[in-house]
Amino acid sequence: MAEVRAGDVLLHYEETGEGEPLVLVHGSWNDHRSWRPAVDADLKAAFRVVAYDRRGHGRSERVPGAGTRRQDEDDLAALIEALGPAPANVAANSFGASITAGLAARRPELFRRIVLHEPPLAGLVLDDPAAVADMRTVTAAVEEAKRLVREGEDAAGAKVFVERIALGPGAWETMPEPLRDTFVTHAQTWLDEQDDPDWAALDVHGLAACTAPVLLSSGTESPAWFGAVLDRLAAALPRAQRNTFRGAGHIPHVTHPQDYAATVTAFLLGT
The missing domain is CATH 3.40.50.1820 (Alpha/Beta hydrolase fold, catalytic domain)
Known part of the structure; x- marks a missing residue:
């Protein structure tokens, strides 16, 4: 590279x-x-x-x-x-x-x-009520993932993101271990992104x-x-x-x- x-x-x-x-x-x-x-x-x-x-x-x-x-x-x-x-x-x-x-x-x-x-x-x-309603579940999952990562539980936060936001229930366990490691490695950077107002x-x-x-x-x-x-x-x-x-x-x-x-x-x- x-x-x-x-x-x-x-x-x-x-x-x-x-x-x-x-x-x-x-x-x-x-x-x-x-x-x-x-x-x-x-x-x-x-x-x-x-x-x-x-x-x-x-x-x-x-x-x-x-x-x-x-x-x-x-x-x-x-x-x-x-x-x-x-x-x-x-x-x-x-x-x-x-x-x-x-x-x-x-x-x-x-x-x-x-x-x-x-x-x-x-x-x-x-300003779109339908979109806001559709985002509620995602918003709750994001807040949970942020809490976990902020507390140093990077793997748990990554799992919440994968299963409740990105790929669906059960996806974390089916992901190859190197890919799971990649998510965990980048948890703190994701938190930085989310903390940007x-x-x-x-x-x-x-x-x-x-x-x-x-x-x-x-x-x-x-x-x-x-x-x-x-x-x-x-x-x-x-x-x-x-x-x-x-x-x-x-x-x-x-x-x-x-x-x-x-x-x-x-x-x-x-x-």
Whole structure:
């Protein structure tokens, strides 16, 4: 892996393939390795793929107490600029999609095309009673996971997140041990993210200045409130498109890598 300086941290990244640059931005609790199924399922055949570890994740540096989304946005900007002339294609998942949307609202010139899968930008739909009702169960689970991690029970907090938010009951025990270890390792960084008061907010008016084509995707097995968030993003973005991954949930690049890679490739290449 290579590394690049982004402000106060060194970011590690893995690069493979040739062609237009495609930067992959992972979500919480994991690192760049979560993208490997989709990269191997043909993304590397069409693009110069750069998958990096966000600050506090994987082999990238962690600054204690530094976990704001704004810092992650600045890191992504530094990475894109270090790779060569912008704009770049960017595909992002979950909290990584929130980071990408936040940067697009501030620095739209950095982006050629963007793929966002289910950014948890709950702040956009707090005026939507149906979305708020749908989020109640998730909100309670998040608070429980935060309490456990704050008390040093990282494994217990990770299990709550996996089983009550991300993948469903029983999923923790069926996960390979290295993957469980990855979740536990990143528990404190996730807590930093959650303690950022602006983690779920977005400058929607700023995002409207982003003229890059944007693919907004969701999975049929995901909670409905993600669709409400995407509705708000679609209304703000001048060149938004929508896609639904049938049978998939919050991590289609892991569970449905062939479908994900084919969809992303077609969109980014304009085919």
